[in-house]
Amino acid sequence: MKPQDLICPKPDGLYCPPGDFYIDPVRPVDRAVITHGHADHARAGHGVVAATPETLAIMAERYGDDFAGRRQPVAYGEAFTHNGVEVGLVPAGHVLGSAQAVIRWKGMTIVVSGDYKRRRDPTCPAFEPVPCDVFVTEATFGLPVFRHPDDRGEVAALLKSVEQFPERAHIVGAYALGKAQRVIRLLREAGWDRTIHVHGAMDRLNRLYGRHGVDLGLLAPATTGTKKDFEGAIIVAPPSALADRWSRRFPDPVDCFASGWMRVRARARQRGVELPLIISDHADWDELTATLDELRPGEVWITHGREEALERWCELQGIPARALRLVGYDEEEGE
Structure with a gap:
Protein backbone atom coordinates (compact mmCIF):
# COMPACT_ATOMS: atom_id res chain seq x y z
CA MET A 1 0.00 0.00 0.00
CA PHE A 146 12.96 32.95 9.94
CA ARG A 147 14.34 32.24 13.39
CA HIS A 148 11.92 33.73 15.89
CA PRO A 149 13.24 35.16 19.17
CA ASP A 150 11.87 34.37 22.63
CA ASP A 151 8.41 35.93 22.81
CA ARG A 152 9.09 37.04 26.39
CA GLY A 153 11.83 39.29 25.08
CA GLU A 154 9.45 40.82 22.54
CA VAL A 155 6.89 41.55 25.26
CA ALA A 156 9.67 43.04 27.41
CA ALA A 157 10.50 45.39 24.51
CA LEU A 158 6.85 46.46 24.38
CA LEU A 159 6.74 47.17 28.12
CA LYS A 160 10.04 49.07 27.92
CA SER A 161 8.58 51.29 25.22
CA VAL A 162 5.50 51.94 27.35
CA GLU A 163 7.81 52.96 30.20
CA GLN A 164 9.87 55.23 27.94
CA PHE A 165 6.84 56.94 26.38
CA PRO A 166 4.20 57.14 29.15
CA GLU A 167 2.35 59.91 27.34
CA ARG A 168 1.69 57.73 24.27
CA ALA A 169 -0.70 54.86 23.63
CA HIS A 170 0.68 51.57 22.29
CA ILE A 171 -1.57 49.81 19.77
CA VAL A 172 -0.64 46.17 19.19
CA GLY A 173 -1.88 44.75 15.90
CA ALA A 174 -2.73 41.09 16.46
CA TYR A 175 -5.01 38.64 14.69
CA ALA A 176 -8.32 38.22 16.54
CA LEU A 177 -8.07 34.44 16.96
CA GLY A 178 -5.04 33.17 18.83
CA LYS A 179 -2.48 35.95 18.51
CA ALA A 180 -4.47 38.58 20.42
CA GLN A 181 -5.17 36.27 23.36
CA ARG A 182 -1.59 35.03 23.44
CA VAL A 183 -0.20 38.57 23.52
CA ILE A 184 -2.57 39.46 26.36
CA ARG A 185 -1.57 36.38 28.38
CA LEU A 186 2.14 37.08 27.78
CA LEU A 187 1.62 40.62 29.05
CA ARG A 188 -0.06 39.25 32.18
CA GLU A 189 2.79 36.83 32.78
CA ALA A 190 5.25 39.71 32.39
CA GLY A 191 3.51 41.54 35.25
CA TRP A 192 1.22 43.94 33.37
CA ASP A 193 -1.86 43.85 35.58
CA ARG A 194 -3.44 47.07 34.37
CA THR A 195 -6.50 47.16 32.14
CA ILE A 196 -5.80 46.15 28.55
CA HIS A 197 -8.05 47.89 26.05
CA VAL A 198 -9.31 45.86 23.11
CA HIS A 199 -10.93 46.55 19.77
CA GLY A 200 -14.57 45.48 19.50
CA ALA A 201 -13.66 42.82 16.92
CA MET A 202 -11.80 40.94 19.68
CA ASP A 203 -14.63 40.80 22.21
CA ARG A 204 -16.46 37.60 21.27
CA LEU A 205 -13.32 35.50 20.88
CA ASN A 206 -11.83 36.90 24.08
CA ARG A 207 -14.98 35.81 25.90
CA LEU A 208 -14.81 32.39 24.26
CA TYR A 209 -11.21 31.95 25.45
CA GLY A 210 -12.36 32.91 28.93
CA ARG A 211 -15.11 30.28 28.85
CA HIS A 212 -12.43 27.70 27.98
CA GLY A 213 -10.27 28.57 30.96
CA VAL A 214 -7.87 31.16 29.53
CA ASP A 215 -7.78 34.06 32.02
CA LEU A 216 -7.08 37.31 30.14
CA GLY A 217 -7.42 39.59 33.17
CA LEU A 218 -9.16 42.95 33.14
CA LEU A 219 -10.16 44.02 29.62
CA ALA A 220 -12.07 47.10 28.54
CA PRO A 221 -13.38 48.43 25.22
CA ALA A 222 -11.06 50.83 23.44
CA THR A 223 -13.98 53.07 22.54
CA THR A 224 -14.75 54.79 25.83
CA GLY A 225 -12.93 57.64 27.55
CA THR A 226 -11.01 60.68 26.37
CA LYS A 227 -7.71 60.76 24.51
CA LYS A 228 -5.91 61.53 27.77
CA ASP A 229 -7.37 58.38 29.37
CA PHE A 230 -5.30 56.27 26.99
CA GLU A 231 -1.92 57.78 27.84
CA GLY A 232 0.38 54.89 28.75
CA ALA A 233 -2.28 52.36 27.75
CA ILE A 234 -1.84 49.13 25.78
CA ILE A 235 -4.51 48.52 23.16
CA VAL A 236 -4.89 45.27 21.20
CA ALA A 237 -6.59 45.54 17.81
CA PRO A 238 -6.72 43.78 14.42
CA PRO A 239 -3.73 44.71 12.23
CA SER A 240 -6.02 46.51 9.79
CA ALA A 241 -7.00 48.97 12.55
CA LEU A 242 -3.45 50.36 12.71
CA ALA A 243 -3.99 52.23 9.44
CA ASP A 244 -7.63 53.02 10.11
CA ARG A 245 -9.18 56.28 11.34
CA TRP A 246 -10.09 54.32 14.46
CA SER A 247 -6.50 54.59 15.73
CA ARG A 248 -6.43 58.39 15.56
CA ARG A 249 -8.48 58.74 18.72
CA PHE A 250 -5.47 57.70 20.83
CA PRO A 251 -2.65 59.97 22.03
CA ASP A 252 0.34 59.87 19.62
CA PRO A 253 -0.02 56.09 19.18
CA VAL A 254 2.96 53.76 18.83
CA ASP A 255 2.00 51.28 16.13
CA CYS A 256 3.13 47.75 17.03
CA PHE A 257 2.53 44.55 15.09
CA ALA A 258 2.85 41.04 16.54
CA SER A 259 3.78 38.67 13.71
CA GLY A 260 6.50 36.34 12.53
CA TRP A 261 6.64 38.47 9.39
CA MET A 262 8.13 41.28 11.46
CA ARG A 263 11.45 39.44 11.12
CA VAL A 264 11.47 41.05 7.65
CA ARG A 265 12.11 44.72 8.40
CA ALA A 266 10.94 45.77 4.96
CA ARG A 267 7.46 44.47 5.83
CA ALA A 268 7.46 46.51 9.03
CA ARG A 269 8.46 49.65 7.12
CA GLN A 270 5.82 49.04 4.43
CA ARG A 271 3.15 48.84 7.11
CA GLY A 272 4.48 51.87 8.98
CA VAL A 273 5.10 49.78 12.10
CA GLU A 274 7.12 51.68 14.70
CA LEU A 275 7.65 48.74 17.06
CA PRO A 276 7.78 45.32 15.33
CA LEU A 277 7.09 42.38 17.68
CA ILE A 278 8.31 39.06 16.31
CA ILE A 279 5.67 36.82 17.87
CA SER A 280 4.47 33.99 15.65
CA ASP A 281 1.89 31.24 16.00
Whole structure:
Protein backbone atom coordinates (compact mmCIF):
# COMPACT_ATOMS: atom_id res chain seq x y z
CA MET A 1 0.00 0.00 0.00
CA LYS A 2 1.20 3.51 -0.84
CA PRO A 3 0.54 6.57 1.34
CA GLN A 4 -1.48 8.06 -1.53
CA ASP A 5 -3.97 5.24 -1.05
CA LEU A 6 -4.81 6.71 2.36
CA ILE A 7 -4.42 10.48 1.78
CA CYS A 8 -4.19 12.30 -1.53
CA PRO A 9 -4.41 15.96 -2.60
CA LYS A 10 -7.49 17.05 -4.54
CA PRO A 11 -8.74 20.49 -5.61
CA ASP A 12 -11.01 20.60 -2.53
CA GLY A 13 -8.11 19.72 -0.18
CA LEU A 14 -6.53 16.62 1.35
CA TYR A 15 -8.83 13.65 0.75
CA CYS A 16 -8.97 10.24 2.42
CA PRO A 17 -10.45 7.80 -0.18
CA PRO A 18 -11.12 4.82 2.12
CA GLY A 19 -12.64 7.05 4.78
CA ASP A 20 -14.39 9.33 2.27
CA PHE A 21 -13.59 12.55 4.15
CA TYR A 22 -11.46 15.64 3.70
CA ILE A 23 -9.05 17.38 6.07
CA ASP A 24 -9.39 21.19 6.14
CA PRO A 25 -11.17 21.33 2.76
CA VAL A 26 -11.29 24.69 1.00
CA ARG A 27 -14.85 24.14 -0.26
CA PRO A 28 -17.96 22.61 1.35
CA VAL A 29 -17.86 18.79 1.42
CA ASP A 30 -20.00 16.03 2.90
CA ARG A 31 -17.56 15.13 5.69
CA ALA A 32 -14.61 17.16 7.01
CA VAL A 33 -12.00 16.90 9.73
CA ILE A 34 -10.95 20.42 10.79
CA THR A 35 -7.58 21.03 12.45
CA HIS A 36 -8.26 24.53 13.84
CA GLY A 37 -10.52 27.55 13.65
CA HIS A 38 -8.67 29.96 11.34
CA ALA A 39 -10.83 30.82 8.35
CA ASP A 40 -8.46 29.36 5.74
CA HIS A 41 -8.78 25.93 7.38
CA ALA A 42 -12.26 26.06 8.92
CA ARG A 43 -15.00 26.93 6.47
CA ALA A 44 -18.77 26.77 6.85
CA GLY A 45 -21.15 24.62 4.85
CA HIS A 46 -19.84 21.06 5.39
CA GLY A 47 -22.22 18.19 6.05
CA VAL A 48 -20.40 16.74 9.07
CA VAL A 49 -17.50 18.44 10.86
CA ALA A 50 -15.22 16.50 13.21
CA ALA A 51 -12.98 18.73 15.34
CA THR A 52 -12.06 19.47 18.93
CA PRO A 53 -14.86 20.96 21.04
CA GLU A 54 -12.91 24.24 21.16
CA THR A 55 -12.62 24.44 17.37
CA LEU A 56 -16.32 23.67 16.97
CA ALA A 57 -17.10 26.47 19.45
CA ILE A 58 -14.88 28.87 17.49
CA MET A 59 -16.60 27.96 14.23
CA ALA A 60 -20.03 28.47 15.81
CA GLU A 61 -18.91 31.87 17.14
CA ARG A 62 -17.65 32.97 13.75
CA TYR A 63 -20.22 31.42 11.40
CA GLY A 64 -23.31 30.84 13.54
CA ASP A 65 -24.72 27.66 15.07
CA ASP A 66 -25.77 26.28 11.67
CA PHE A 67 -22.22 26.32 10.22
CA ALA A 68 -22.48 22.57 9.48
CA GLY A 69 -25.13 19.90 9.12
CA ARG A 70 -23.76 18.03 12.14
CA ARG A 71 -20.91 18.48 14.59
CA GLN A 72 -18.74 15.63 15.81
CA PRO A 73 -16.64 16.71 18.83
CA VAL A 74 -13.38 14.81 19.28
CA ALA A 75 -11.33 15.61 22.38
CA TYR A 76 -7.55 15.45 22.44
CA GLY A 77 -6.43 11.85 22.70
CA GLU A 78 -9.76 10.48 21.50
CA ALA A 79 -10.30 8.71 18.20
CA PHE A 80 -13.20 7.54 16.07
CA THR A 81 -13.45 5.12 13.16
CA HIS A 82 -15.22 5.90 9.88
CA ASN A 83 -15.34 3.35 7.04
CA GLY A 84 -12.54 1.42 8.75
CA VAL A 85 -10.21 4.46 9.02
CA GLU A 86 -9.22 5.61 12.51
CA VAL A 87 -9.05 9.37 13.09
CA GLY A 88 -7.57 10.91 16.23
CA LEU A 89 -6.73 14.45 17.27
CA VAL A 90 -3.67 15.55 19.26
CA PRO A 91 -2.52 19.10 20.16
CA ALA A 92 -0.78 21.22 17.51
CA GLY A 93 0.17 24.17 19.75
CA HIS A 94 -1.12 26.72 17.22
CA VAL A 95 -4.22 28.30 18.80
CA LEU A 96 -7.01 27.25 21.17
CA GLY A 97 -8.39 23.89 20.01
CA SER A 98 -5.81 23.38 17.27
CA ALA A 99 -5.04 19.76 16.51
CA GLN A 100 -3.06 17.41 14.33
CA ALA A 101 -5.19 14.83 12.56
CA VAL A 102 -3.76 11.33 13.08
CA ILE A 103 -5.07 9.03 10.33
CA ARG A 104 -4.51 5.25 10.65
CA TRP A 105 -5.51 2.50 8.25
CA LYS A 106 -4.15 -1.00 7.60
CA GLY A 107 -0.98 -0.40 9.60
CA MET A 108 -0.17 3.00 8.06
CA THR A 109 -0.17 6.28 10.02
CA ILE A 110 -0.32 9.71 8.40
CA VAL A 111 -0.27 12.83 10.58
CA VAL A 112 -1.70 16.02 9.08
CA SER A 113 -0.38 18.77 11.31
CA GLY A 114 -2.42 21.72 10.03
CA ASP A 115 -0.64 24.82 11.36
CA TYR A 116 1.60 24.35 14.39
CA LYS A 117 4.40 25.70 16.54
CA ARG A 118 6.70 24.08 19.08
CA ARG A 119 7.26 26.79 21.66
CA ARG A 120 5.16 27.31 24.75
CA ASP A 121 1.85 29.13 24.37
CA PRO A 122 -0.07 29.98 27.57
CA THR A 123 -3.39 29.83 25.70
CA CYS A 124 -3.30 26.27 24.32
CA PRO A 125 -1.73 22.83 24.89
CA ALA A 126 1.73 22.18 23.47
CA PHE A 127 2.39 20.30 20.23
CA GLU A 128 2.61 16.54 20.72
CA PRO A 129 4.88 14.60 18.34
CA VAL A 130 3.32 11.39 16.97
CA PRO A 131 5.45 8.72 15.23
CA CYS A 132 4.18 8.28 11.69
CA ASP A 133 4.88 6.96 8.22
CA VAL A 134 4.06 10.32 6.62
CA PHE A 135 4.14 13.74 8.29
CA VAL A 136 2.21 16.48 6.51
CA THR A 137 3.66 19.86 7.45
CA GLU A 138 3.18 23.51 6.67
CA ALA A 139 6.15 25.71 5.68
CA THR A 140 4.85 29.23 6.28
CA PHE A 141 8.23 30.24 7.69
CA GLY A 142 10.23 27.59 5.85
CA LEU A 143 13.38 29.64 5.24
CA PRO A 144 16.51 29.82 7.45
CA VAL A 145 16.06 33.59 7.83
CA PHE A 146 12.96 32.95 9.94
CA ARG A 147 14.34 32.24 13.39
CA HIS A 148 11.92 33.73 15.89
CA PRO A 149 13.24 35.16 19.17
CA ASP A 150 11.87 34.37 22.63
CA ASP A 151 8.41 35.93 22.81
CA ARG A 152 9.09 37.04 26.39
CA GLY A 153 11.83 39.29 25.08
CA GLU A 154 9.45 40.82 22.54
CA VAL A 155 6.89 41.55 25.26
CA ALA A 156 9.67 43.04 27.41
CA ALA A 157 10.50 45.39 24.51
CA LEU A 158 6.85 46.46 24.38
CA LEU A 159 6.74 47.17 28.12
CA LYS A 160 10.04 49.07 27.92
CA SER A 161 8.58 51.29 25.22
CA VAL A 162 5.50 51.94 27.35
CA GLU A 163 7.81 52.96 30.20
CA GLN A 164 9.87 55.23 27.94
CA PHE A 165 6.84 56.94 26.38
CA PRO A 166 4.20 57.14 29.15
CA GLU A 167 2.35 59.91 27.34
CA ARG A 168 1.69 57.73 24.27
CA ALA A 169 -0.70 54.86 23.63
CA HIS A 170 0.68 51.57 22.29
CA ILE A 171 -1.57 49.81 19.77
CA VAL A 172 -0.64 46.17 19.19
CA GLY A 173 -1.88 44.75 15.90
CA ALA A 174 -2.73 41.09 16.46
CA TYR A 175 -5.01 38.64 14.69
CA ALA A 176 -8.32 38.22 16.54
CA LEU A 177 -8.07 34.44 16.96
CA GLY A 178 -5.04 33.17 18.83
CA LYS A 179 -2.48 35.95 18.51
CA ALA A 180 -4.47 38.58 20.42
CA GLN A 181 -5.17 36.27 23.36
CA ARG A 182 -1.59 35.03 23.44
CA VAL A 183 -0.20 38.57 23.52
CA ILE A 184 -2.57 39.46 26.36
CA ARG A 185 -1.57 36.38 28.38
CA LEU A 186 2.14 37.08 27.78
CA LEU A 187 1.62 40.62 29.05
CA ARG A 188 -0.06 39.25 32.18
CA GLU A 189 2.79 36.83 32.78
CA ALA A 190 5.25 39.71 32.39
CA GLY A 191 3.51 41.54 35.25
CA TRP A 192 1.22 43.94 33.37
CA ASP A 193 -1.86 43.85 35.58
CA ARG A 194 -3.44 47.07 34.37
CA THR A 195 -6.50 47.16 32.14
CA ILE A 196 -5.80 46.15 28.55
CA HIS A 197 -8.05 47.89 26.05
CA VAL A 198 -9.31 45.86 23.11
CA HIS A 199 -10.93 46.55 19.77
CA GLY A 200 -14.57 45.48 19.50
CA ALA A 201 -13.66 42.82 16.92
CA MET A 202 -11.80 40.94 19.68
CA ASP A 203 -14.63 40.80 22.21
CA ARG A 204 -16.46 37.60 21.27
CA LEU A 205 -13.32 35.50 20.88
CA ASN A 206 -11.83 36.90 24.08
CA ARG A 207 -14.98 35.81 25.90
CA LEU A 208 -14.81 32.39 24.26
CA TYR A 209 -11.21 31.95 25.45
CA GLY A 210 -12.36 32.91 28.93
CA ARG A 211 -15.11 30.28 28.85
CA HIS A 212 -12.43 27.70 27.98
CA GLY A 213 -10.27 28.57 30.96
CA VAL A 214 -7.87 31.16 29.53
CA ASP A 215 -7.78 34.06 32.02
CA LEU A 216 -7.08 37.31 30.14
CA GLY A 217 -7.42 39.59 33.17
CA LEU A 218 -9.16 42.95 33.14
CA LEU A 219 -10.16 44.02 29.62
CA ALA A 220 -12.07 47.10 28.54
CA PRO A 221 -13.38 48.43 25.22
CA ALA A 222 -11.06 50.83 23.44
CA THR A 223 -13.98 53.07 22.54
CA THR A 224 -14.75 54.79 25.83
CA GLY A 225 -12.93 57.64 27.55
CA THR A 226 -11.01 60.68 26.37
CA LYS A 227 -7.71 60.76 24.51
CA LYS A 228 -5.91 61.53 27.77
CA ASP A 229 -7.37 58.38 29.37
CA PHE A 230 -5.30 56.27 26.99
CA GLU A 231 -1.92 57.78 27.84
CA GLY A 232 0.38 54.89 28.75
CA ALA A 233 -2.28 52.36 27.75
CA ILE A 234 -1.84 49.13 25.78
CA ILE A 235 -4.51 48.52 23.16
CA VAL A 236 -4.89 45.27 21.20
CA ALA A 237 -6.59 45.54 17.81
CA PRO A 238 -6.72 43.78 14.42
CA PRO A 239 -3.73 44.71 12.23
CA SER A 240 -6.02 46.51 9.79
CA ALA A 241 -7.00 48.97 12.55
CA LEU A 242 -3.45 50.36 12.71
CA ALA A 243 -3.99 52.23 9.44
CA ASP A 244 -7.63 53.02 10.11
CA ARG A 245 -9.18 56.28 11.34
CA TRP A 246 -10.09 54.32 14.46
CA SER A 247 -6.50 54.59 15.73
CA ARG A 248 -6.43 58.39 15.56
CA ARG A 249 -8.48 58.74 18.72
CA PHE A 250 -5.47 57.70 20.83
CA PRO A 251 -2.65 59.97 22.03
CA ASP A 252 0.34 59.87 19.62
CA PRO A 253 -0.02 56.09 19.18
CA VAL A 254 2.96 53.76 18.83
CA ASP A 255 2.00 51.28 16.13
CA CYS A 256 3.13 47.75 17.03
CA PHE A 257 2.53 44.55 15.09
CA ALA A 258 2.85 41.04 16.54
CA SER A 259 3.78 38.67 13.71
CA GLY A 260 6.50 36.34 12.53
CA TRP A 261 6.64 38.47 9.39
CA MET A 262 8.13 41.28 11.46
CA ARG A 263 11.45 39.44 11.12
CA VAL A 264 11.47 41.05 7.65
CA ARG A 265 12.11 44.72 8.40
CA ALA A 266 10.94 45.77 4.96
CA ARG A 267 7.46 44.47 5.83
CA ALA A 268 7.46 46.51 9.03
CA ARG A 269 8.46 49.65 7.12
CA GLN A 270 5.82 49.04 4.43
CA ARG A 271 3.15 48.84 7.11
CA GLY A 272 4.48 51.87 8.98
CA VAL A 273 5.10 49.78 12.10
CA GLU A 274 7.12 51.68 14.70
CA LEU A 275 7.65 48.74 17.06
CA PRO A 276 7.78 45.32 15.33
CA LEU A 277 7.09 42.38 17.68
CA ILE A 278 8.31 39.06 16.31
CA ILE A 279 5.67 36.82 17.87
CA SER A 280 4.47 33.99 15.65
CA ASP A 281 1.89 31.24 16.00
CA HIS A 282 3.67 29.19 13.32
CA ALA A 283 6.82 27.08 13.55
CA ASP A 284 9.97 28.91 12.49
CA TRP A 285 12.77 27.30 10.47
CA ASP A 286 14.43 25.71 13.49
CA GLU A 287 11.13 24.36 14.80
CA LEU A 288 10.19 22.92 11.41
CA THR A 289 13.50 21.14 10.92
CA ALA A 290 13.75 20.02 14.56
CA THR A 291 10.27 18.49 14.31
CA LEU A 292 11.16 16.56 11.17
CA ASP A 293 14.47 15.47 12.71
CA GLU A 294 12.64 14.27 15.82
CA LEU A 295 9.91 12.39 13.96
CA ARG A 296 12.06 10.99 11.13
CA PRO A 297 8.96 9.92 9.18
CA GLY A 298 9.15 7.72 6.11
CA GLU A 299 7.99 10.69 4.01
CA VAL A 300 7.33 14.41 4.46
CA TRP A 301 4.58 16.18 2.54
CA ILE A 302 4.56 19.99 2.52
CA THR A 303 1.17 21.65 2.12
CA HIS A 304 1.95 25.35 1.60
CA GLY A 305 4.47 28.10 2.30
CA ARG A 306 8.19 28.05 1.46
CA GLU A 307 8.17 24.47 0.21
CA GLU A 308 11.42 24.45 -1.79
CA ALA A 309 13.82 25.17 1.08
CA LEU A 310 12.22 22.62 3.40
CA GLU A 311 12.05 20.05 0.62
CA ARG A 312 15.79 20.58 -0.01
CA TRP A 313 16.57 20.25 3.73
CA CYS A 314 14.72 16.92 3.79
CA GLU A 315 16.68 15.74 0.75
CA LEU A 316 19.97 16.52 2.49
CA GLN A 317 18.78 14.59 5.55
CA GLY A 318 17.80 11.58 3.50
CA ILE A 319 14.06 12.03 4.14
CA PRO A 320 11.86 11.70 1.02
CA ALA A 321 9.75 14.84 0.65
CA ARG A 322 7.26 16.31 -1.78
CA ALA A 323 5.57 19.69 -2.06
CA LEU A 324 1.79 19.39 -2.45
CA ARG A 325 1.38 23.11 -3.24
CA LEU A 326 -2.18 23.18 -1.97
CA VAL A 327 -4.13 26.32 -2.78
CA GLY A 328 -6.57 28.13 -0.53
CA TYR A 329 -4.42 28.44 2.59
CA ASP A 330 -3.44 32.00 3.51
CA GLU A 331 0.05 32.42 4.93
CA GLU A 332 -1.03 35.73 6.47
CA GLU A 333 -3.92 34.12 8.36
CA GLY A 334 -3.19 34.24 12.06
CA GLU A 335 -0.01 36.21 11.49
